[in-house]
Amino acid sequence: LDFGFSNDPAALLECKLHNDKVWFKEILYETGLTNVGAHSLSKRFEDLGLTGQDLIYADSAELKSIEELAQDGWYVEPATKGPGSVSAGIDLLQGLEVMYTESSVNIDQERQNYKWRLDRNKLPTGNPEDGNDHLMDAGRYVVFTQRARGFVGFAG
Numbered sequence: 197l198d199f200g201f202s203n204d205p206a207a208l209l210e211c212k213l214h215n216d217k218v219w220f221k222e223i224l225y226e227t228g229l230t231n232v233g234a235h236s237l238s239k240r241f242e243d244l245g246l247t248g249q250d251l252i253y254a255d256s257a258e259l260k261s262i263e264e265l266a267q268d269g270w271y272v273e274p275a276t277k278g279p280g281s282v283s284a285g286i287d288l289l290q291g292l293e294v295m296y297t298e299s300s301v302n303i304d305q306e307r308q309n310y311k312w313r314l315d316r317n318k319l320p321t322g323n324p325e326d327g328n329d330h331l332m333d334a335g336r337y338v339v340f341t342q343r344a345r346g347f348v349g350f351a352g
Contacts, residue, residue, distance in 0.1 A: 231261050
């Protein structure tokens with residue numbers, strides 16, 4: 197889960213990881229959702245058929261949001277992040293066979309528009325441009341966290 201609210205969408209995907217293959221399915225891509233309440237992530241999770249047993253890795257920069265969802269009965273854990281984790285997560289994904297469902301239109305669009313930040317000589321820096329990469333971030337969070345913890349299969 198990558199949190200968002202006004203300009204950026206909240207982005208949730210389902211992920212299946214086996215050996216060197218990963219499958220992503222876009223579940224949620226919406227703006228204007230609070231964490232709990234009538235028009236919230238919590239309500240949308242219910243509408244989508246998720247249960248409190250479904251493990252969700254979320255952006256660890258949003259610990260307050262993670263705690264609010266956990267208090268509302270959701271199994272949400274912070275993703276493994278830290279210095280160099282963006283590049284390490286991208287490298288990890290590039291070493292896997294990554295597949296998307298046909299219904300995952302936003303992740304396909306993000307993938308097509310993914311760009312590397314350029315230096316003053318217009319050469320790639322090896323760091324991605326921040327922007328329209330919410331589902332890509334969610335995918336990176338879950339794969340990097342699971343690989344860091346040595347897990348072999350999951351949904352969330």
